[in-house]
Amino acid sequence: MRLGVLDIGSNTVHLLAADVHPGGRPLATTSDRTVLRLMRFLTPSGAISEEGVQALEASVRQARAVAAQQRVDALLATATSAVREAANGAEVIARVEAALGQPLQVLDGETEARLTFLAVRRWFGWAAGQILLFDIGGGSFEMAAGSEELPDIAASVPLGAGRSTLMFLPDDPPGEEAVERLREHAADVFAPVAARFSTLPRAEHVVGSSKAIRSLARLVGYQAPGWSGSERMLLPRASLGSWIPRLARLPASARQELPGITPDRTFQIVAAAVVLHTAMTAMRVDELEVSPWALREGVLLRYIEDRARDDDA
Numbered sequence: 001m002r003l004g005v006l007d008i009g010s011n012t013v014h015l016l017a018a019d020v021h022p023g024g025r026p027l028a029t030t031s032d033r034t035v036l037r038l039m040r041f042l043t044p045s046g047a048i049s050e051e052g053v054q055a056l057e058a059s060v061r062q063a064r065a066v067a068a069q070q071r072v073d074a075l076l077a078t079a080t081s082a083v084r085e086a087a088n089g090a091e092v093i094a095r096v097e098a099a100l101g102q103p104l105q106v107l108d109g110e111t112e113a114r115l116t117f118l119a120v121r122r123w124f125g126w127a128a129g130q131i132l133l134f135d136i137g138g139g140s141f142e143m144a145a146g147s148e149e150l151p152d153i154a155a156s157v158p159l160g161a162g163r164s165t166l167m168f169l170p171d172d173p174p175g176e177e178a179v180e181r182l183r184e185h186a187a188d189v190f191a192p193v194a195a196r197f198s199t200l201p202r203a204e205h206v207v208g209s210s211k212a213i214r215s216l217a218r219l220v221g222y223q224a225p226g227w228s229g230s231e232r233m234l235l236p237r238a239s240l241g242s243w244i245p246r247l248a249r250l251p252a253s254a255r256q257e258l259p260g261i262t263p264d265r266t267f268q269i270v271a272a273a274v275v276l277h278t279a280m281t282a283m284r285v286d287e288l289e290v291s292p293w294a295l296r297e298g299v300l301l302r303y304i305e306d307r308a309r310d311d312d313a
Contacts, residue, residue, distance in 0.1 A: 003018055005300055010137055015031070032062070038138070046085075079093070080295075112295060131207055132145045139158065187281075216243075219261060236286065237288075
């Protein structure tokens with residue numbers, strides 16, 4: 001069976017097509033991605049502007065066409081914080097569904113965290129034990145932790161890289177004072193969340209799963225041998241912290257020349273680094289392991305398992 005997952009996020013509209021079967025590993029066949037950065041289309045009232053909605057509709061129609069070309073058997077369309085929190089979210093959802101020709105599943109933050117945790121659990125395996133997950137998107141930051149397939153605790157806070165950039169780092173380059181204001185705000189937001197997570201056992205693996213985290217890990221450039229001899233990416237908190245002042249001094253045009261920083265991430269990477277470093281500090285995490293699987297894989301895995309249960313019923 002070939003499935004497609006359409007992830008409508010704050011930064012991108014991303015289609016992943018994969019061949020799947022119950023009990024097996026999804027094998028990606030196609031990845032089609034349009035960079036939107038929906039946060040830049042927000043009006044003062046918190047609505048997505050007409051220009052932004054039209055750009056979103058066009059991206060969705062393109063993804064739908066690619067899915068048809070790839071002959072996917074089912075398209076699983078999801079949307080996250082940018083759509084769910086927009087003042088005109090109901091209108092945007094209706095127009096996206098019209099462009100899709102099917103319903104759109106709008107995920108709340110905790111569901112997003114739980115599905116991402118499922119993907120990370122499957123990637124690392126049962127022997128990994130207690131896992132603590134960090135995932136930073138454009139609009140929100142998700143955390144989850146537990147030792148089973150589903151987390152014991154899942155949380156979502158409004159500290160995404162795009163949102164934090166617009167609210168705290170609008171200048172280019174942002175300057176030291178703005179960075180400190182964001183750091184202080186993030187520390188206040190993470191404090192009660194960290195208190196909740198502190199009731200759980202110490203994590204055996206602390207994992208980051210988003211594109212921003214992968215970009216920061218490539219920037220730091222630290223790798224270690226994996227369990228099978230392959231390289232795995234690690235992101236030490238100390239190394240990340242040392243990069244933040246350097247990133248903040250560079251204009252966006254210069255940041256994209258750095259290793260790992262793609263043009264679509266260059267404006268938001270400073271905020272991503274500050275928020276992630278603050279989260280790691282609040283949770284007393286010294287190092288992250290980077291997972292290649294995230295929300296899209298979690299959506300695929302959950303659909304496969306739900307379908308298998310229905311078939312067995």
